[in-house]
Amino acid sequence: MASLQKRKSSNGKWLYRIQINYQDDIRPTKSLGRISERDANEIKGHVDHLTDAAKYNTTPPAKTLDWLETEATNDLVNFLARWGFCSPRERSTLDEFISNYIKSRQDASANTIRNFENSRKKLVDYFQADRQLDQINNGDANEWRQSLVNQGLSDATISKAVKHAKQFFRLAKDKGLVRCNPFHHLRAGGEENASRKRFVKRTTVDLAIENAPDIQWKLIIALARYGGLRCPSEILELKWSDIDWENRRIMVSSPKTKRQGKPFREIPLFPELRPLLEHATHLAPESATFVITKYRQRNSNLRSQFKRILKRAGIGPWERLFQNLRASRQTELAKYLPSHVVCAWMGNSETVGSKHYLQVTDDDYERALGAISGAHVKESVQKATLQRTAGKCDESLESQTPERDTTEVAGPLGFSKTGLVPPRGVEPLFSG
Numbered sequence: 449m450a451s452l453q454k455r456k457s458s459n460g461k462w463l464y465r466i467q468i469n470y471q472d473d474i475r476p477t478k479s480l481g482r483i484s485e486r487d488a489n490e491i492k493g494h495v496d497h498l499t500d501a502a503k504y505n506t507t508p509p510a511k512t513l514d515w516l517e518t519e520a521t522n523d524l525v526n527f528l529a530r531w532g533f534c535s536p537r538e539r540s541t542l543d544e545f546i547s548n549y550i551k552s553r554q555d556a557s558a559n560t561i562r563n564f565e566n567s568r569k570k571l572v573d574y575f576q577a578d579r580q581l582d583q584i585n586n587g588d589a590n591e592w593r594q595s596l597v598n599q600g601l602s603d604a605t606i607s608k609a610v611k612h613a614k615q616f617f618r619l620a621k622d623k624g625l626v627r628c629n630p631f632h633h634l635r636a637g638g639e640e641n642a643s644r645k646r647f648v649k650r651t652t653v654d655l656a657i658e659n660a661p662d663i664q665w666k667l668i669i670a671l672a673r674y675g676g677l678r679c680p681s682e683i684l685e686l687k688w689s690d691i692d693w694e695n696r697r698i699m700v701s702s703p704k705t706k707r708q709g710k711p712f713r714e715i716p717l718f719p720e721l722r723p724l725l726e727h728a729t730h731l732a733p734e735s736a737t738f739v740i741t742k743y744r745q746r747n748s749n750l751r752s753q754f755k756r757i758l759k760r761a762g763i764g765p766w767e768r769l770f771q772n773l774r775a776s777r778q779t780e781l782a783k784y785l786p787s788h789v790v791c792a793w794m795g796n797s798e799t800v801g802s803k804h805y806l807q808v809t810d811d812d813y814e815r816a817l818g819a820i821s822g823a824h825v826k827e828s829v830q831k832a833t834l835q836r837t838a839g840k841c842d843e844s845l846e847s848q849t850p851e852r853d854t855t856e857v858a859g860p861l862g863f864s865k866t867g868l869v870p871p872r873g874v875e876p877l878f879s880g
Contacts, residue, residue, distance in 0.1 A: 449468075449469050449496055449499060449500075450466050450467065450468045450469070450492050450495040450496055450499060451466070451467050451469070451492075452464055452465075452466060452467075452488055452489070452492050453465050453466075453467060453477075454485075454488075457482070461482050462482070462485070463479070463480075463481065463482055464479075464480040464481070464482075464483055464485075464488040465477055465478060465479045465480055466478055466480055466488075466491060466492060466495060468495065468499060468531065468533075469499075470531060476527070476531050478523075478524060478527045480524075491520075491524075494511075494512045494515050494516070494520075495528070495533075497509055497512040498512060498516075498528060498533040498534060499533060501533075502532060502533050516528075516534055517624055518624075518627065519627065520627075521627065522537055522539075522582045522627065525537045537582075537624060537625075538623070538624065538625060539580055539581070539582065539625065540580070540581055540620075540625055541577060541578050541579060541580060541581070542571060542572060542575055542576075542577065542578075542579045542580070542581055542584070543568070543572050543577035543578070544577075545581055545616070545620060545625065546564075546568045546571065546572075546616050547568065549564075549616060549619060550564045550565065550568065555707060557681050557703050557704050558680065558681065559681070559704075560704075563608060563612070564612060566608075566609070567608065567609045567612035567613065567616075568612075570596065570609050571592070571609075571613060571616075574592050574595055575588070575592070581617070581620050581625050581626050582625065582626050582627070584617075584626075584630050585630050586630045586633060588630060589613070589630040589631045589633075589634055590634070592613075593606065593610060593634055596609060602643075602644075604644075607636045610631065610634050610635075610636040611636050613631040613634070614629065614631045614632060614634070614636070617629040617630060617631050617632075618632075644767040644768055644772075645768075645772065645775065645807050646766040646767065646768075646772045646776075646807075647772075647775075647776050647779060647807045647809045647810075648673065648766065648772055648773055648776045649776075652763055653669060653670075653673045653674075653773070655761045655762075655763060656669055656757055656758055656761050656763060657669050657670060657724075658761070659757055659760045659761035660757055661757070662742075663724070663727060663728050663731055664728075664740055664741070664742045664743070665753070665757065666724055667683075667724055667725070667728055667739060667740060668683055668740060668743075668750070668754075669754070669757075669773070670720060670721055670724050671683050671686070671721065672770050672773040672774055673773040673774075673776060673777055674718050674720035674721055674777060675698070675700075675715065675718060675721055675777070676715070676774050676777040676778060676781075676793060676794045677700060677774070678702070678704060678770075678774065678795075679750065679770035679773075679774075680743075680748075680750055680770075681702070681703045681704060682700055682701065682702055682703075682704075682795075683740060684738070684740055684743075684744055685700075685701040685702075685703065685738075686698075686700065686701070686738065686739045686740065687701075687737055687738055687739065688729070688732070688736065688737065688738075688739060689737075691717065691725065691739075692717070693717070696716060696717040696722075697714050697715070697716065697717060698714070698715050698716070698717050698721075699712055699713075699714055700712060700713050700714070700715055700795070702795050704795075705795055710795070713792065713793065713795050714793075715793045716793070725739070750770070751769055751770075754769055754770075755769070774794070774805070775805040775806075775807060776807070777794075778790055778791075778794050778796075778805040778806060779805065779806050779807045779809065781793070781794075782806055
């Protein structure tokens, strides 16, 4: 059995502690801190169930087991476990837990793993690798987010890190490693960063393709810009058997959307891609399965190699090198085709497409200015034409209308008006 003890603190608040009658001369005591009398009595009830179960070798009530798993503090659980009334709660360090989670995500794409690692580093750099998960509270989470703001990171980067922190600690809570998710209350915000968007013109892409070292790199650039494929996941998965030359279609395997029940999508064999693919078929060995046979190792850094190609072509690199190639293609197609068709080819939703892919281009401004100028010119021409037409009509009517009498006659209430017929008396129109 257990008993409650209480005393007043210096500010008049009641402090509770629980004492367990373990043996005659041993009475383990644990401070419960400043809590309400109701909460203290509830804890005492659960502890009584645990001590009775240990004494009589029975199973505690389900309600007590649930309390032990989800509501009891780590200090209290560790205290009870130390005296043999329950099992110790599993503990883990921050770096160990997140690293193991990332390793377990075999289904995630390389880009997702890279984003996880970036968020892990932001957490570990601030809290230290050996920080226990259950030692991070809501206030610590607030200060961590503020530290990201102080570093001058973009809203999109902070949002991604916060969402991942919530995800990591939600799993830790499900495993019973923490009582609650200290990051749950944080505002993530949007992940859209308009400043990183860049519409890559065809002339720029064609110059980069021209300076690419081999047909494989030419295809990587073209498939990203003119095919709208994700790089590297979808481009490296493309097989020669996926190309239907007769029907001019390409089957694109998509690891990213596979978890959503969409393992592949079909796109047109766009005319910009066909010459390069045809040339590549003549160079590929008969046994080749994949269109891109080089750069398939996980340590291949396509971004760095692409930057070198751009430098050789005299082109300055832009942010999100491959993402903006793909976004440029979606922006281009959206000007001529319905959005649901374009999104089906790109493998994203209309909401995602409009938020993260579609861009306003220089051509849009020129077209708008041209349309407005053209409308003004057209309106002016129409007005001038109408005026000339109206003038000719008036002249024609005047030449055909007989001369009218403009004699003024008295109108109602003494006002005068121009009479259209000569005034007459009461005599009959015709005299017989």
